[in-house]
Amino acid sequence: MKLSFAAASLCTSLLFTSLPAHSAWQDTLEEAKGQTVYFNAWGGADNINGYIQWAADRIEDLYDVNLKHVKLTDTADAVNRVIAEKAAGKDQHGSTDLIWLNGENFRAMKDNQLLFGPFSQGLPNYQAYIDENARQSLTQDFGTSVEGMESPWGMAQVVFMHDTHTLTTPPKSSLELLAYAKQNPGRITYPEPPQFVGTAFLKQVLHEVAIDPSTLLMPVDSVDFASITEPLWHYLDELHQVAWRNGQTFPSSSEEMMRLLDDQEIDVALSFDLSAASVQIDQGNLADTVRSYVFDRGTIGNTHFVAIPYNSGAKAGAQVVANFLLSPEAQIYKQTPTVWGDLSVLAYDKLSEKEQGQFDDLPRGIATLTIEELGNTLPEPHSSWSTALENEWRKRYAQ
Numbered sequence: 001m002k003l004s005f006a007a008a009s010l011c012t013s014l015l016f017t018s019l020p021a022h023s024a025w026q027d028t029l030e031e032a033k034g035q036t037v038y039f040n041a042w043g044g045a046d047n048i049n050g051y052i053q054w055a056a057d058r059i060e061d062l063y064d065v066n067l068k069h070v071k072l073t074d075t076a077d078a079v080n081r082v083i084a085e086k087a088a089g090k091d092q093h094g095s096t097d098l099i100w101l102n103g104e105n106f107r108a109m110k111d112n113q114l115l116f117g118p119f120s121q122g123l124p125n126y127q128a129y130i131d132e133n134a135r136q137s138l139t140q141d142f143g144t145s146v147e148g149m150e151s152p153w154g155m156a157q158v159v160f161m162h163d164t165h166t167l168t169t170p171p172k173s174s175l176e177l178l179a180y181a182k183q184n185p186g187r188i189t190y191p192e193p194p195q196f197v198g199t200a201f202l203k204q205v206l207h208e209v210a211i212d213p214s215t216l217l218m219p220v221d222s223v224d225f226a227s228i229t230e231p232l233w234h235y236l237d238e239l240h241q242v243a244w245r246n247g248q249t250f251p252s253s254s255e256e257m258m259r260l261l262d263d264q265e266i267d268v269a270l271s272f273d274l275s276a277a278s279v280q281i282d283q284g285n286l287a288d289t290v291r292s293y294v295f296d297r298g299t300i301g302n303t304h305f306v307a308i309p310y311n312s313g314a315k316a317g318a319q320v321v322a323n324f325l326l327s328p329e330a331q332i333y334k335q336t337p338t339v340w341g342d343l344s345v346l347a348y349d350k351l352s353e354k355e356q357g358q359f360d361d362l363p364r365g366i367a368t369l370t371i372e373e374l375g376n377t378l379p380e381p382h383s384s385w386s387t388a389l390e391n392e393w394r395k396r397y398a399q
Contacts, residue, residue, distance in 0.1 A: 035317030043071025118148025275341020278365020298376030337365030
């Protein structure tokens, strides 16, 4: 079945490419054979690590490309490594061939001319299955124009989790969350920024409490940061007084939040992984009474990508990997709730009837929300906001 997916992907891609373009892609496939691609990607979730290993096995079988997962705790580590290599004049055969990134990390690499490309719009599966008009986040990564310098991989949105056995009606907004925390001291927390889910929580609250949320779409140095963010710091000052461990200590990740939820130390957890709760229930790490939900006015969402550093020594292999990650086979498997549950970036109407059916038939995890249940997706602020918020947070609250 998986081989038929790959064959279908190739056949469909030929319909969308001219003969010279197809010839060029064949050259890329030939050049990629035998290459090792060092894929620098966050390694903090077992199910995501397992998916990357599955992809590595398929890519080796199909294309004779060896994909090695370099597990990161912070994507900025890989970005800084490429920056250091450029400063040292190591412009060939760098240590990184492919990076999972978006937002401020993409902007940093693009601004410093650390990326190979444009390449994504030349990938057969991009041409066959991506509709750039479907969502702005495919071409604008946290306000930075993509311009073919990275290839989309998946969609994410902030979701909250609660145990229906102990909390039947969870708070449905940031203000309700604060009110709940005041009524139930020690039961609410969030990951410590700059961990990306912690930063997402800051942006979620800011979007709700800011007088004019549209200012968040502008570069942070073009607006009055202090006045715009004042309501956020007032909110956090109040929250920390009644938060888990009195706001003196914060969870390190969404995964730790889910462990605290399972241990009944906290009442609400959050994640950028839509199927996180279902996966943890399936693995026996959360009670089967846990459910996911979103705030009534919506939650922050974005697209995440893969990009190729300018000094990669395996650019052909990296393009082959990026192309496979856009195949229906890879996207269907990734959207399977008990595998990852990550939303596909493929345009549904560009899929074959069989592929559409395979997406339609995907099982939905017990705690995974449908597209309709996810409701309104709030736009990510301009990427420059992430660092500004993280720096100010650490000045105010880091111990």
